[in-house]
Amino acid sequence: MPPTARTDIDRLAARLRAEARIPLRVAEGPPPAAGNAIVVEFLPRAQMQALVPEAACFVVPRIGSWDEYRAARRSARLDWATLTVRQRAAVFIPSDTSPQEIRDCLHEEVAQALGPLNDIYRLPDSVFNDDNFHAILTGFDMLVLRLYYAPELANGMTRAEVAARLPALLARVNPGGGSAAQSAPADPTPRAWIDAVERALGPRASEAARRDAARRAVAIAQASGWSDGRAGFSWFALGRLSLSGDLGTAFTAFLRAALIYRARPGMEIQAAHVDMQLAAFALSAGQAEDTLTFVDRSLPVVAQAENAALLATLMLLRAEALELLGRSSEARAVRLDAMGWARYGFGPEPEVRRRVAEIAALSPRARVAAAAQ
Structure with a gap:
C-alpha cells in the first residue's frame, strides 16, 4: 500500500460514516469469504493498463482481487447491469502515481462501488461528472449516497416507487434544499x-x-x-x-x-x-x-x-x-x-x-x- 493511502482511506471512510450515514469499517488483509466488502488493491500502473489501457483506475463488481478480475474480465460476471444486490466490488488503483491521484481514485471508485455508476456531465458539483474538476466527494455526492442507503428505499423497487418516496425522503435528509430557488432541469446531453x-x-x-x-x-x-x-x-x-x-x-x-x-x-x-x-x-x-x-x-x-x-x-x-x-x-x-x-x-x-x-x-x-x- 502506498504510504499516504491508509490515511486517505480512513478519512474517506470517516466522511462516508458521518455524512452519508453508511456504517462501513476499514480492515486490512484478505476480504471475508462471504458478506459485503469493497476491496481496494494497489498495482503498478503498467500492470493495470496492460489489460485496461484507458483507465487511470476503475471498479468492478462481484470480485475480490486482481487475479479474479483477470479470470473474469471477459465474462458477464463483471456486468453491473445484471446486479440486483451489491455485495462485493473491487477497486484497482495504481501504486506508482501521486498521492493526490491515489486519493482521488479512492473517492471516485469507492463512491461508484456504493452508489451511482454513470457519470452525468450536467452535474456542476459532483465527482460523478467526467469533467474531473472535483477531486473529492462533495456535499452533493454525500447526499446522493445517503439517499441510496436510506431505509425508505430498498432493492427491487421500481423507478416509479422510488420517485414517489423521494420528496418525503429529501425533506427528511435535506430539509434546507426545498427552500432554494428551483431551476429548470437541464436538457438531456446528446x-x-x-x-x-x-x-x-x-x-x-x-x-x-x-x-x-x-x-x-x-x-x-x-x-x-x-x-x-x-x-x-x-x-x-x-x-x-x-x-x-x-x-x-x-x-x-x-x-x-x-x-x-x-x-x-x-x-x-x-x-x-x-x-x-x-x-x-x-x-x-x-x-x-x-x-x-x-x-x-x-x-x-x-x-x-x-x-x-x-x-x-x-x-x-x-x-x-x-x-x-x-x-x-x-x-x-x-x-x-x-x-x-x-x-x-x-x-x-x-x-x-x-x-x-x-x-x-x-x-x-x-x-x-x-x-x-
Missing part, C-alpha cells in the same frame, strides 16, 4: 456531444483530431443554446487542446469558459481551473498584477476543494508574479509553502521539479535570463 468530448479528451486520436472534436463539442453546445457547465467545459477543453499550437484560440476559449462558470453559482472550482490558465497567460505577458488577481481569487476555493496539484500550481504562479514585482522575500516564502502541496499533488521529486521549472519558464524573467546566456 450522444454526439459526449462522443466529441470523449474523443477530444481520449488518448487514441491525434492532436489535430482531438482539437477538431473539441470544436464539435463547442458547436453542439452553441447550437443547443447551453449556458451551463457543459458549455463551459466545451470551451475549456478547446482551450486546453489549443495551448500547444494556437494560443489565440486557447486564450479566447478560456475567456468564454470563465464567463460561463462565473455567471452560475456552484461552479467556483471550475472557474478556478480557468483562472489558473488565465494567470499563466498573464504571467507570460509580464502582467504581474493580473496574475495575482487571477490567483488570489481562486486560492481559497482550491484549498477548500483539497486539490493540492492545482493549489501548488497557483502558488507557484503567485511566486513568479511576486518576483516580477520585486517582492522576492514574499516570493520565496510562497514558493516554499507550495512545495508541500506539490509533493502531494505531483508525486516524486523529479516530477515536482519539472512542474516548478515549467511555471518558472512562463515568466519574462526566464526569457531574459535565457537571452543573456
Whole structure:
C-alpha cells in the first residue's frame, strides 16, 4: 500500500460514516469469504493498463482481487447491469502515481462501488461528472449516497416507487434544499456531444483530431443554446487542446469558459481551473498584477476543494508574479509553502521539479535570463 493511502482511506471512510450515514469499517488483509466488502488493491500502473489501457483506475463488481478480475474480465460476471444486490466490488488503483491521484481514485471508485455508476456531465458539483474538476466527494455526492442507503428505499423497487418516496425522503435528509430557488432541469446531453468530448479528451486520436472534436463539442453546445457547465467545459477543453499550437484560440476559449462558470453559482472550482490558465497567460505577458488577481481569487476555493496539484500550481504562479514585482522575500516564502502541496499533488521529486521549472519558464524573467546566456 502506498504510504499516504491508509490515511486517505480512513478519512474517506470517516466522511462516508458521518455524512452519508453508511456504517462501513476499514480492515486490512484478505476480504471475508462471504458478506459485503469493497476491496481496494494497489498495482503498478503498467500492470493495470496492460489489460485496461484507458483507465487511470476503475471498479468492478462481484470480485475480490486482481487475479479474479483477470479470470473474469471477459465474462458477464463483471456486468453491473445484471446486479440486483451489491455485495462485493473491487477497486484497482495504481501504486506508482501521486498521492493526490491515489486519493482521488479512492473517492471516485469507492463512491461508484456504493452508489451511482454513470457519470452525468450536467452535474456542476459532483465527482460523478467526467469533467474531473472535483477531486473529492462533495456535499452533493454525500447526499446522493445517503439517499441510496436510506431505509425508505430498498432493492427491487421500481423507478416509479422510488420517485414517489423521494420528496418525503429529501425533506427528511435535506430539509434546507426545498427552500432554494428551483431551476429548470437541464436538457438531456446528446450522444454526439459526449462522443466529441470523449474523443477530444481520449488518448487514441491525434492532436489535430482531438482539437477538431473539441470544436464539435463547442458547436453542439452553441447550437443547443447551453449556458451551463457543459458549455463551459466545451470551451475549456478547446482551450486546453489549443495551448500547444494556437494560443489565440486557447486564450479566447478560456475567456468564454470563465464567463460561463462565473455567471452560475456552484461552479467556483471550475472557474478556478480557468483562472489558473488565465494567470499563466498573464504571467507570460509580464502582467504581474493580473496574475495575482487571477490567483488570489481562486486560492481559497482550491484549498477548500483539497486539490493540492492545482493549489501548488497557483502558488507557484503567485511566486513568479511576486518576483516580477520585486517582492522576492514574499516570493520565496510562497514558493516554499507550495512545495508541500506539490509533493502531494505531483508525486516524486523529479516530477515536482519539472512542474516548478515549467511555471518558472512562463515568466519574462526566464526569457531574459535565457537571452543573456
